[in-house]
Amino acid sequence: MKISVPIIRRYLKPAVFLALSWPLAWLVWQWGQFIHGQPNGLGFNPQEFTNRYTGDWALRYILGGLAITPLARLTHTPTLVHFRRMAGLFAFAYASVHLTSYIALDQIFNWTEIWNDILKRTFITLGMTAFTLLIPLAVTSTNKMVKRVGAKRWLWIHRMIYPISILVLIHFIMMRKGTQLEPLVYGAILTVLLSYRLAVYFKKKAGFRRTRHKST
């Protein structure tokens, strides 16, 4: 299936943008309701809910972004790749709201507590590290920046998403008490997505070796 670029730009991208914004729009609406003392979907512990909700969505978009390349190849739908950058930037946006929620709503700018958490709590250390590592990816996401840093270096920077996704997953597993199913499901999906990269990598390597063999 091939869809022309103008149609992707004019219709599909705005539609996907709206769809990916929806969870955040819903959250903002619920907080509006909360502030006005109206019934809302934030539950009995709105801060805890917001931390978890935004974290969940950031992780989902990371996994979604990682799924695009394999899906595009396996289903022969190259159009999908047009949405990879958007998925990545949305993951970064939700991660930013996640961090903001922790700082502003949960800790209410208690910087000593926040600093202690980052230093002392392994799962927060991991989460902070993952977020910090995401920044260069977001910053180099524009076409201009791709040209400026050069395609090869750009690719290396953006391969950082592999270790970042692992950090995020560990952050999530460690946050939960006991052995819980949900983080393991996300873990299984991430394992599949990263294994695909490994498989492609080794296949390529083997392919190179074979061609080199032939030429000699």
Add this chain to the structure above:
Amino acid sequence: MLIRIRKSHELRDADVTPETLYKSRREVLKTMGLATAGAIGGSVIAGEAFAARLSYKERAITADEPSTSHDAITGYNNFYEFGTDKSDPARYAGAMKTSPWSVRVEGECARPGAYTLEDILKPHALEERIYRLRCVEAWSMVIPWVGFPLGDLLKRFEPANNAKYIQFETLADRERMRGLSFPVLDWPYVEGLRMDEAMHPLAILAVGLYGEDLPNQNGAPLRLVVPWKYGYKSIKSIVAIRFVEKEPATSWNVSAPREYGFYSNVNPEVDHPRWSQATERRIGEFRRRPTLMFNGYGDEVSHLYANMDLRKFY
């Protein structure tokens, strides 16, 4: 007749009660010849009617703080046998069968055996205990329990001299508790107390909440409440009480010994490895508030731990 004026923090029955229960209660009131529907929905209700299901001594021990809403107490629970989300127990605990109910009494005592809930409750006068509850996850509530001192029950079984600890066990009914299908913890859930802690007058077994039978999600029909310890020590839906000589296994300690000790006293100075215990969020409040040593019950209970290093015995 006692006339009770509702405080602003309290909710009306109609706001918080499942419709079936609400209607059945309405039937009860009707047969008592007491009231029309208006009496339930109105701003003033009859104290006796409100407590129709349980009779107890009001406010035997209270906290100088408003109670958390009935809605929150019954809608925000950790009861992993029904799922790990806080709204799961309210959603799924209705499936639990709480009648008939019996408790196995085992171990180092003169009167072991299987006791029906009626046998257990019969000699005890119920009283209201309004306690703070501090969860290890750094949130807290104020809960108006109805119950009786645990020690009074334990004495009836005539513990032997070598009974140094008590172990409690929660129901594990795979048919009716959907959370058991995944090994979040090593089921059944078990908890324990040292004998002197169990005999402390603040430790109670609760059968009610806000004057009515304990809802399933809060640990019906019989649960422990130990207000100076983190919430998970207050084991729910008890089916076994064991008198033992050695410190018994407790579920969270088995699951993560570095994070959850046997004692688990509320202590703002000893952090959970993953978060600080210095502050807590009282459900219904926005800002965190400082956590109190022994959850504010230090005057009553600190002597139990006089020569213990609470950093080591967390």
